[in-house]
Amino acid sequence: MTADLPPLRESLEAHGLLAKKSFGQHFLLDLNVTRKIVRLAGPFEGRAVIEVGPGPGGLTRAILESDAGRVTLVEKDRRFVPLLEELDAGDGRLTIVQADALKVDEAKLAEGPTHLVSNLPYNVGTALLIKWLTGPWTPCALTLMFQKEVAERIVADTDDDAYGRLAVISQAVAEARIVMHLPAAAFTPPPKVASAVVHLIPRADRPDRATLKRLETVTAAAFGQRRKMLRSSLKQLGGGALCEAAGIDPDARAETIDVAGFLRLAAALDR
Known part of the structure; x- marks a missing residue:
């Protein structure tokens, strides 16, 4: 054609x-x-x-x-x-x-x-x-x-x-x-x-829409202050307690956390 x-x-x-x-x-x-x-x-x-x-x-x-x-x-x-x-x-x-x-x-x-x-x-x-x-x-x-x-x-x-x-x-x-x-x-x-x-x-196991909304919230906070430790950048969402619930080091910075780690943070945000 x-x-x-x-x-x-x-x-x-x-x-x-x-x-x-x-x-x-x-x-x-x-x-x-x-x-x-x-x-x-x-x-x-x-x-x-x-x-x-x-x-x-x-x-x-x-x-x-x-x-x-x-x-x-x-x-x-x-x-x-x-x-x-x-x-x-x-x-x-x-x-x-x-x-x-x-x-x-x-x-x-x-x-x-x-x-x-x-x-x-x-x-x-x-x-x-x-x-x-x-x-x-x-x-x-x-x-x-x-x-x-x-x-x-x-x-x-x-x-x-x-x-x-x-x-x-x-x-x-x-x-x-x-x-x-x-x-x-x-x-x-x-x-x-x-x-x-x-x-x-x-992915066949892609997160549901509710999880994705929480993921957007967590990543916005974490990368909005990417040079800060997560205990500080995620303070409004629970800070150190949220990190510990997700099995994440509160002293880590956003750029060191893999996708699976952020999904655990998103899941912990709903608890």
Whole structure:
């Protein structure tokens, strides 16, 4: 299908479209790159795919070439809807939703097990990830592009400079790894930073939503004052007594506590 379409740059020029800085847009126009991302995300084996922030549809073209089933696009910027409609082969496989992904109910868009594959807008990437990891709807896998710094925060280990709330919450819910690095030059317009693709598979034993809420509370307090000992940073939540109930050294600092330790703190908070 994509062989019958004009090159993306020509389509953008024909529609007079430029990236909007306010939307954090940086386009991937190289189909060799987008096809590699889709290969890393798959195989889909007929399962549905949701893509957020498709923009001109570079990644969308690669998804539609794949073994994905129904493909649903969520695009906030209405300027791109006519461009995306050109990708519709008329077979009912493609659905375009013009909406803010932060407000969308993905459960209403999904058809059975669904993959999320997206080059996320930089300004809302973290917020969207937290929504998908802690919300009521769970995708079967997420393959998402972030700024390199954010990607490193998602997969960081204890004692890494990047280890913090995002690592704890992400890794409590899913197995996460960086599967691809991209230089700024791969994008149009090029951002000021490099990017990376993170592949996440939700754990079968992921914490329930109540536990995740407590985990968010504990990590916010602990990493909000990460240079302090936990007896001090968690003082409003119980301090030393909370740590002892969770089997954690009250004199330890947040960056030394692994995900399992934070889950014990979250569990102890409910006692």
